[in-house]
Amino acid sequence: MTVTPLTTTPEVTPVQLSAAAVAKKRLSSPWASLAAIVIAVLWTLPTFGLLLSSFRPELDIKRTGWWTFFTDPQVTLDNYRAVFDSDSVNLGTYFVNSLMICIPSVLIPLSLAALAAYAFAWINFRGKNILFVAVFALQIVPLQVTLIPLLTIFAKVGIAGTFWPLWLAHSTFALPLAIYLLHNFIKEIPAGLIEAARVDGAGHVSIFFRVMLPLLTPALAAFGIFQFLWVWNDLLVALVFAGGGDTVAPITLQLANLTGTRGTAWHLLASGTFVSIIVPVTVFLLLQRYFVRGLLAGSVKG
Amino acid sequence: MFSTASTTPEKLLQMLSALLLFAAVLGVVLFFASRVRGKRSDNLVGYLYLLPVVLLLAVGLVYPGLRTIYESFFDAQGNAFIGVDNYKTILTDGDQLTVLGNTIVWVLIVPVVATAVGLIYAILVDKSRFESFAKALIFLPMAISMVAAGVIWKFMYEYRVDQPNVKQIGLINQILVWFGGKPVQLLITDTGKLNTLLLIVVFIWIQAGFAMTILSAAIKAIPDEIVEAARLDGVSPWSMFVKITLPSVRTTIVVVLTTLAIGTLKVFDVVRTMTGGNFKTSVIANEFYSQLIRADNQGLAAALAVVLFILVIPIIVYNIRQVRQEA
Numbered sequence: 001m002t003v004t005p006l007t008t009t010p011e012v013t014p015v016q017l018s019a020a021a022v023a024k025k026r027l028s029s030p031w032a033s034l035a036a037i038v039i040a041v042l043w044t045l046p047t048f049g050l051l052l053s054s055f056r057p058e059l060d061i062k063r064t065g066w067w068t069f070f071t072d073p074q075v076t077l078d079n080y081r082a083v084f085d086s087d088s089v090n091l092g093t094y095f096v097n098s099l100m101i102c103i104p105s106v107l108i109p110l111s112l113a114a115l116a117a118y119a120f121a122w123i124n125f126r127g128k129n130i131l132f133v134a135v136f137a138l139q140i141v142p143l144q145v146t147l148i149p150l151l152t153i154f155a156k157v158g159i160a161g162t163f164w165p166l167w168l169a170h171s172t173f174a175l176p177l178a179i180y181l182l183h184n185f186i187k188e189i190p191a192g193l194i195e196a197a198r199v200d201g202a203g204h205v206s207i208f209f210r211v212m213l214p215l216l217t218p219a220l221a222a223f224g225i226f227q228f229l230w231v232w233n234d235l236l237v238a239l240v241f242a243g244g245g246d247t248v249a250p251i252t253l254q255l256a257n258l259t260g261t262r263g264t265a266w267h268l269l270a271s272g273t274f275v276s277i278i279v280p281v282t283v284f285l286l287l288q289r290y291f292v293r294g295l296l297a298g299s300v301k302g
Numbered sequence: 303m304f305s306t307a308s309t310t311p312e313k314l315l316q317m318l319s320a321l322l323l324f325a326a327v328l329g330v331v332l333f334f335a336s337r338v339r340g341k342r343s344d345n346l347v348g349y350l351y352l353l354p355v356v357l358l359l360a361v362g363l364v365y366p367g368l369r370t371i372y373e374s375f376f377d378a379q380g381n382a383f384i385g386v387d388n389y390k391t392i393l394t395d396g397d398q399l400t401v402l403g404n405t406i407v408w409v410l411i412v413p414v415v416a417t418a419v420g421l422i423y424a425i426l427v428d429k430s431r432f433e434s435f436a437k438a439l440i441f442l443p444m445a446i447s448m449v450a451a452g453v454i455w456k457f458m459y460e461y462r463v464d465q466p467n468v469k470q471i472g473l474i475n476q477i478l479v480w481f482g483g484k485p486v487q488l489l490i491t492d493t494g495k496l497n498t499l500l501l502i503v504v505f506i507w508i509q510a511g512f513a514m515t516i517l518s519a520a521i522k523a524i525p526d527e528i529v530e531a532a533r534l535d536g537v538s539p540w541s542m543f544v545k546i547t548l549p550s551v552r553t554t555i556v557v558v559l560t561t562l563a564i565g566t567l568k569v570f571d572v573v574r575t576m577t578g579g580n581f582k583t584s585v586i587a588n589e590f591y592s593q594l595i596r597a598d599n600q601g602l603a604a605a606l607a608v609v610l611f612i613l614v615i616p617i618i619v620y621n622i623r624q625v626r627q628e629a
Contacts, residue, residue, distance in 0.1 A: 036426040036436065039419065043440050043507065046454045049473060053457070065471045096310050100317050108324055115331075116355040125348030135355070138363055140618045142568055144590050144607040146366035148373060148600060153361070159304050163316060172362030175355055204347045205336040233447035235571045239591065247308055252449045252571075259453055259575050266457065266471070273453045277446040284445035288438070 054079055054270035061266045079271035089268055090246055091254060091275055097242075098232055098250040098279075100163055105170035105231045106224050112171070113178035113223075114216060118208050120179070121186040122194055132183075138176040146173075147240050154241070163248050165241040170231050178223055185219040186212065222290045229280050251276045327354065367611075374604035378597075388605035400582050401589045404498050405613075408505070408569060408585055413562035416506045417555060420513025424521055425547070437518065441511035448508060452575030455504040459488040459576075492582040501583055504572050509565065513558045520554035521547065553624055560621035567613055586610050 053066045057076050060068070083091040119125070120132050146169075154165040189212070197207045235252045242249040255276050258269050303323075307316040331350050338346045377384050392398045420440075427436040443451055460472030464485050470476040475485040489497050524547070532546055548555075570587040573579055579588040586606055594603035 032426050033430075036423065036430075039423050039426075040436055040439050043443065043510070045473070046458050046507070047442070050454045050457050061471065063471075064469050065473065065476050067473070067476070093310075096313065100313050104317060104320055104324070107321065111324075111328060112355050112358070115328075115351045119348045119351035123344050123348040123351070125345040128348065131352065131356075135359065138359060140611075140615060141363055141367050142607070142610050142614055144568070144587060145370045145611050146363055148594060148604055148607070149366035149369035150362065153366075162304060162306050163313070163320070164304060167320060168358070168362060172358045175359060176363075179355065203336055203338075204344075204351075205332050229445065233449075235447070235449050235574070236587075236591065239574075239595070247306055252447050255447075255453065256449050256571075256575055259449075259456065260578065266460075269453050270457070273450045277450045280445045280447065281442065284442065285438075 050270050050273060053266065054274050056267075058267040061270065062264070079267040080275070083268055083272045083275060089254065089258065089272060091251065091272055093246045094249060094251040094254040095275065097246070097248055098252075101166045101170070101238075101248070101250050102228055102231045104163075104167045105174070106227045108167065108171040109174035109178050109227065110220060110224055113175055113182050114213070114220065115208070116175075116179045117182035117186050118204075118212055120183050121189075122207075123204060135176050135179050139180065141176075143169075143173050143237070147237075151240065160241075161243055161248065166237065166248065169237050169241060170227075170234070173237075174227050174230075178227070181223055182216065182219055186216065189215055218290075221287075225283060225287055225290050229283060232280055370604045370607055373601060374608045376601045376604075378599040378601055380600045384601065388602045389609070391602060392605060392609060397584075398589070401584045401586060404495070404583065405567065405585045407495060407498060408502055409563055409566050411499075411502050412505050412509065412566040412569075413559045416509040416562055417513045417517070417558050419506065419510045420515075420558070421517050421551075421555070423510070424514045424518035425543070428518065428521060437511075437514065440514055443508045444511040448571035449575050451504060451508050452572050455500075455507070456489070456576050459500060461485055461487045461489075489577055489583075490581050495582075497577065497581055498583050501572055501576055504576065505566065505569055508572075509562055513562065516558050517551060517554060520551040524550045553627060557621060557624050560617050560624065563617050564614055564621065567610065567617070586613075 049066045052069055053061050055075050055077070056066065056069060057074050057078065060072075060074055064072075083089045086092070116135075120128065120135075150165070150169060151160075154160045154168075159165060193211055194207060197211050202210070232250075233252060234250070235256060238250050238253045239256075242253060246254075255269075255272050258265060258272055303316060303319050307313040331353065335347045335350045338350075373380055374388055375383060375385060377387075392402065423436075423440055427433050430436065457471075458473050459475075460470075461475055462468050462470050462472075462485065470479055470485055472488075474488060478485055486496075488500055491497055528546060528550075529542075532542055537545070568587050569585055570591065573583055573585055573588040574591065577583045579585075579592055584592065586609060590603050590606040590610065593599045593606060
């Protein structure tokens, strides 16, 4: 894994041992390895236990610990079938809802932020600096502060209970950080490129599409993935705006409902949990580099 | 298009039409922007590009924020002006003081422990053969939802009555039994804030990967010449850590600590999933939700949101300053 955070200088080619490596070497290696293994096991075991349980029969899960699997292995896919049963947990519907919520909630803020970031970086208009500082400062607003009035607004407009509140809320909350990050990236693009295009008679629209967009792709990907996971994993916005039913509520909400109403239905909770994390884990494994970059840069969000 | 879609095809159609509508709005903006010519064109194009953003932020962030501050001075239904009574409640009511106390415990413990674990682990696996795999293990909890993390740990903490024919299914209680102890109702016991501390463990489990990733990048950025020079001088591993590694990543540590502190102040999903804020485990962000939805006390919820805002501001300002210094 190569991690290239936005905040640090590019890595130096590691020809020699780093400070940490030296410290570790001298700290008598076996102990260091042991400590690392202990931490790694502590961090993996809880997930592993539930994953294993999700494949055990319902009665086994309720009566014996998952470690009994090693002396009495019983495997079933019933728990996974059960969470997709449309008469009870119906996780498939919620899975679809999550996708429906996520796609616009990523595309809308991303394109709006790209336009705004371009304007802030490369167009000279009056009041630019004040406006930029204002947008930048909005990053500090915790989303809790906005939820109560937004509920009223959405009800008044008549879109409460649809996907619209979720799309609009997620898009809005994403904007300040997205604009800030994309702006940082865009202003690093050499001015010569833009000036050359202007001399050729290109306007801001064609410069944006022909010069900027191709160069922006890595930054857009990083923020897009980050925003996708943020929306997919969100609970608070969903709880406040999506209501209880299965019409718009995302998968996290149904999983949270399962913990509340059937605290002991561990066979459903186990399989449900892994259905819900399959998307973020896949995204993480495939796009680790982008994901980490987005996460590093987006850590102040919310 | 703005009504409730109930079947999957309907939902898909609604999503596509929403995206089309959005594309159309963008199209209009770009069309006018491409038509603008002349001396003042830059001004106009700039405003056009920012128009959708400014509208969304004004209606969706600025107005609601101000409105919430205003509403925090009103009663449960938002009808009668009651001055600072909601804030008085937060600072004097027994339950609310527990909420505030818990939040402070969270903010004091999570950032320090998560950063320490992240730093130690980053150093331990640095340049080892399995570095990327080892890092992915710690980082994975960061990628999944906090709801899922909550379920995973609730299973760890699960309790079964202490009877001869009943076996424990939660690992922690089983370990207690293996060592001759009695199983404990872990998430219900608030003696010594036990249940709050157990929830904190979950959040540390989630956040340590974040600390590790950033600190690891910072460690790798320490110039090799410095390390090599220290090595030639025969510096001991401990002083290498104290005199070279730590000072080199000091600003990064501060950034990680403050970032984690902000995240911790807003912790909601973990508490809500694991205890629902019952058994004296509530924190500000969870109490906000409980007051808004369950207790139907809009005024108090608004005041809690404002308190959260006030607590976050100094940390964010400090965080941004550090990031800028480092950049």
